[in-house]
Amino acid sequence: MLRHVFLTGPPGVGKTTLVQKACDALLSSGQAVEGFYTEEVREGGRRVGFDVVTVSGERDHLSRIRDIAGDSHSRREYTVGQYVVDLPSFERLALPLFTKVHHTLACLWARKTGPARRCLCLDEIGKMELFSQPFIKAVRMTLDCSSCTILGTIPIPKGKLLGLVEDVRTRSDVRVFTVSKENRNAILQDILSALQECLK
Template identity: 40%
Template sequence: MSESLELARRTFVTGQPGSGKTTLVMALVHALLERGVRCQGFYTQECREGGQRIGFDIVTIPSGERAPLARKKGPRHWPKVGSYSVDVASLEKYAVPTLLLPPPPTPDSKAVDVVICDEVGRMELKSEKFKKAVRSLLKLDIPVLGTLTAARYGHRVAFCDWIREQDQVAVHNVTKSNRDGVKALL
């Protein structure tokens, strides 16, 4: 692991949509996996159809299993975030378990080296189970690499502010112009 991950046990990147948060985290995950670091968690990926964005999917790490997170044309009973309907049941079935760590194989070892959580955002926060899993995760003695939604139009996200205030949390702001520098820093 990098020194930054060891010093800041919980490293998050934040930035506006399209700034490269997920791309940055996935580059770091690939580098960690190449070094034999055991990663577990999830990331979100844009879902397109006919060249148009129709929503977002959850992709689990390390299995690569995909499931819907949000769709522009979701059922009416799904909670809304902007123009998207959030599939809370899918989030809780696929993403939440990746944040809950298995017991280590032996008392002196760890089953997982780093937990990936991309993203703690407005869609994911529609789930109380997700929030509970994140709170529990941040109490554990394990490195976390994740992304936090940024304030938009002056509207802050209280849960993300709470994460920023936790011990051993480092948050790096990512923009299109600085993302390569942030990657080198991490």
């Protein structure tokens, strides 16, 4: 049975844009959606990092390039290429989203009311986010939750494989769409159809 939908593809191909459009369509149809997007941060035309932005509009740092990341000598430094990951900031914004979804599901189950499934947007499950062990644990728990559908993005395999990403990619209840420059303008309806199947 299909329960989750993930997009993959090279950086910059449009995965986040598609996820945002899919979330907008779900919200317009009355489906409750929680979760976050990862957005580039640019200054003077130069990419200086990434922010985490929730579906409801809250924003905080995910990473910054080393020369503007600030003093990190007082804590362990997590880096991906030139970016220093702000793990406390990421966890402060992302982890409560899981708690909110699971709490809502528990309340709905107790009252036997409301939609059968909830949707959680995770854009993305990648190297930066996977420095967080609580995030990994929360994703695994949500993947196994029978009342929650994840709409997420994962990177294409490159170099050392990421354990959780490969687990997602090979699950029998996950549909993975590969986004390319050729199909990105036509694939949205297929994504929405898969999500509708998940959220029945």
